[in-house]
Amino acid sequence: xxxxLRLLSLLLVLALGAAACASADDDADDTAPEVEETDDADSxxxxxxxxxxxxxxxxxxxxxxxxxxxSLLDAVIAADEVRCGTRDALPGFAVLQPDGTHEGFDNDFxxxxxxxxxxxxxxxxxxxxxxxxxxxxxxxxxxxxxxxNTTWTASRDGGEGATFLTTNFYDxxxxxxxxxxxxxxxxxxxxxxxxxSGTTTEGNVxxxxxxxxxSVEVLSFEDTNLIQEAFLAGRCDGWxxxxxxxSALRTAYPDGESxxxxxxxxxxxxxxxxxxxxxxxxxxxxxxxxxxATIQAEELGITSANVDDFLGSDNPIVQRFLGVEVDGAVxxxxxxxxxxxxxxxxxxxxNYGEIFERHITPLGLERGxxxxxxxxxxxxxxxxx
Amino acid sequence: MTTTTPxxxxxxxxxxxxxxxxxxxxxxxxxxxxxxxxxxxxxLVIVVLAILFNNVRINSQNQGIPTGFDFLDQPxxxxxxxxxxxxxxxxxxxxxxxTLNTLRVSVVGIxxxxxxxxxxxxxxxxxxxxxxxxxxxxVEALRNIPLLGLVVFAYLAIVLTLPRVDDSIQAGNLLIIxxxxxxxxxxxxxxxxxxxxxxxAAIAGWSVRRWRLGVSERTGEPSRVVxxxxxxxxxxxFWGAVLAGVGITSPMIDGPRxxxxxxxxxxxxxxxxxxxxxxxSHIAEIVRGSIQAVPRGQGEAAKAMALTGVQxxxxxxxxxxxxIAIPPIANQYLNLMKNSSLGFVISYFELTxxxxxxxxxxxxxxxxxxxxxxxxxxxxxxxxxxMNTANRRLELPSR
Numbered sequence: 001x002x003x004x005l006r007l008l009s010l011l012l013v014l015a016l017g018a019a020a021c022a023s024a025d026d027d028a029d030d031t032a033p034e035v036e037e038t039d040d041a042d043s044x045x046x047x048x049x050x051x052x053x054x055x056x057x058x059x060x061x062x063x064x065x066x067x068x069x070x071s072l073l074d075a076v077i078a079a080d081e082v083r084c085g086t087r088d089a090l091p092g093f094a095v096l097q098p099d100g101t102h103e104g105f106d107n108d109f110x111x112x113x114x115x116x117x118x119x120x121x122x123x124x125x126x127x128x129x130x131x132x133x134x135x136x137x138x139x140x141x142x143x144x145x146x147x148x149n150t151t152w153t154a155s156r157d158g159g160e161g162a163t164f165l166t167t168n169f170y171d172x173x174x175x176x177x178x179x180x181x182x183x184x185x186x187x188x189x190x191x192x193x194x195x196x197s198g199t200t201t202e203g204n205v206x207x208x209x210x211x212x213x214x215s216v217e218v219l220s221f222e223d224t225n226l227i228q229e230a231f232l233a234g235r236c237d238g239w240x241x242x243x244x245x246x247s248a249l250r251t252a253y254p255d256g257e258s259x260x261x262x263x264x265x266x267x268x269x270x271x272x273x274x275x276x277x278x279x280x281x282x283x284x285x286x287x288x289x290x291x292x293a294t295i296q297a298e299e300l301g302i303t304s305a306n307v308d309d310f311l312g313s314d315n316p317i318v319q320r321f322l323g324v325e326v327d328g329a330v331x332x333x334x335x336x337x338x339x340x341x342x343x344x345x346x347x348x349x350x351n352y353g354e355i356f357e358r359h360i361t362p363l364g365l366e367r368g369x370x371x372x373x374x375x376x377x378x379x380x381x382x383x384x385x
Numbered sequence: 386m387t388t389t390t391p392x393x394x395x396x397x398x399x400x401x402x403x404x405x406x407x408x409x410x411x412x413x414x415x416x417x418x419x420x421x422x423x424x425x426x427x428x429l430v431i432v433v434l435a436i437l438f439n440n441v442r443i444n445s446q447n448q449g450i451p452t453g454f455d456f457l458d459q460p461x462x463x464x465x466x467x468x469x470x471x472x473x474x475x476x477x478x479x480x481x482x483x484t485l486n487t488l489r490v491s492v493v494g495i496x497x498x499x500x501x502x503x504x505x506x507x508x509x510x511x512x513x514x515x516x517x518x519x520x521x522x523x524v525e526a527l528r529n530i531p532l533l534g535l536v537v538f539a540y541l542a543i544v545l546t547l548p549r550v551d552d553s554i555q556a557g558n559l560l561i562i563x564x565x566x567x568x569x570x571x572x573x574x575x576x577x578x579x580x581x582x583x584x585x586a587a588i589a590g591w592s593v594r595r596w597r598l599g600v601s602e603r604t605g606e607p608s609r610v611v612x613x614x615x616x617x618x619x620x621x622x623f624w625g626a627v628l629a630g631v632g633i634t635s636p637m638i639d640g641p642r643x644x645x646x647x648x649x650x651x652x653x654x655x656x657x658x659x660x661x662x663x664x665x666s667h668i669a670e671i672v673r674g675s676i677q678a679v680p681r682g683q684g685e686a687a688k689a690m691a692l693t694g695v696q697x698x699x700x701x702x703x704x705x706x707x708x709i710a711i712p713p714i715a716n717q718y719l720n721l722m723k724n725s726s727l728g729f730v731i732s733y734f735e736l737t738x739x740x741x742x743x744x745x746x747x748x749x750x751x752x753x754x755x756x757x758x759x760x761x762x763x764x765x766x767x768x769x770x771x772m773n774t775a776n777r778r779l780e781l782p783s784r
Binding site: 131132135136139153155156158159160161190191192194197199200202203206207210216217218219220221222223226229230232233234235277278279 | 445447448449450451456462463464466467471472537540541544545546547549550563564565639640642644651652729730731732738741742744745746747748749750
């Protein structure tokens, strides 16, 4: 209900009332009380609203509809569930299992968020989304957080109403071809390339081929199975996607893994990051620090197996990180999360290295840029203090 | 407010009452009631629309989503297969190309679906058991399949089973068929020139037709329009092409692709096949019903005049059946045009595919879909306009 509606309906009722009152007839007497009633109901509503908020305008009302009283963080705690946007069939990252659970790298980060916020990694409601629908789902409040192989770009930050957080996987776009068909991208002049639609992939292929002065025809499909069919039938020469995805898809290729080659050129930066809705800092920070917990833990050498041993550590950095009480004091950084959220994330989900080994290593991918900064990678968690 | 507003109104209606005491009080006046009711409904509709619009605006603003149409000027950052659109061109150009692709498949689809549909519709009433039942199986099978399934099937079963480029089906340089499409030799010239030539040929053909009809009317000899017009049109096209210096390019296999000539895109072909077979099954039923709605005596009278079966249909039954068939067939045409949006599944870049791709590449969803809706609306209205005109011209004049 907006103010406009209220005003217009009031006017309408009044106009009817005026018409009815104008006549000194029996009929008018019948209708007049009715009109009064409606008016009363309306004017009763009015003070209610001004009680709560004297200057309540339409903007605040609509926000209330989607976000409750404040941050989504409170809403998630109240609902006791994190609604996480994911997908159903990307080996390594998110796969819907026959028993209805989701297994994958991205899914474990959803679990980390649930462990941090709610103390229970299983309190996640995974919602499978098509690539083209994912931002709409985020905008409309259908999901709380989007962890679904989503590349952080400027226009998505700006135009999709999404705020991207710490990158949890550094990827890059590559080209997969039939083994022996092409040696490098430069051989692929005039080739047909198949990609998944609704992603940055289409644009990257067009840009990269234009940069090299090559012509290319890009076909895009919603459905990965159709891409594979088209590729098998020779409709396309190349299959382009993020290298991690190509590795995953190659493991499931009917003609066997060796039938396909991923070319050496990686021609885009694809930082895959969790995203939340714009304008909710508290929730964004909560999600962000849940992801950072896994990175920090790996740097400190804490794993799900040894986290309980670390509870007795003398290292003040570890003590602060795990929320251990020292001299009657526990560090609460004021993120709105329980003080032991790092412990919950590590004990229930594991550190970054564990998650990576569980889901990404089986695809045949090295850590590469996804190593700790001390090992020459890009993972770097801000200090927890 | 509640108490103040009615008061100033009261004297006005009171005076009205005193001036015309004998008249029906206006709250019982049918015209006033009707108007009031209509105004109330109109008011409600406006209120609901205003709420929806306001909701979208406010929610979008809160979430930092642009609501304007500036995205139309942003670079597309994707390309369209078999199209010269560059990824640096603005989104509006891509939407124009998408609309043209929708038109390409819709116009050809409508023509083919009509031909196939009419033939099958007639076949449904054939005296030949085999023809009648084949037509029946066609109709019953195809109109009961979801079109999406048909589109994907056409793509997987027809296009993707074609040979790869290196072992194409080949008839010299006249025809090359593989999964990249069917290529044929094609005039090598600007489109404008080709359109001009076609227009010239059409004018020539039309003049000859008019002349032949005139001769037939004056002398009573058969007009034989087809026999006269065909060679004239071909001659004009041939000599026009020779004089304008239009060359012919032949397709040939060049590494991973076919160059030269004209290539029929496989995705276009698959979508067209699915749309035509599906819509034809519906048109066939309309045609059958319309033929059966023509009084039986008409066909019998035509037979009595010793017209052959084809002549009976062509000159007596079908012209009357079409009067009945045009409105429902127009509906099928609209469906076909809208169903062409299923091309997005098989990567045929028609309007819907283009718009959803630009949304994936950062165009805001609501304004982009508004543009999409408006374009479909305009296309639908154009088809309706054409069909309504045809309907009016075919209508029996009646008083």
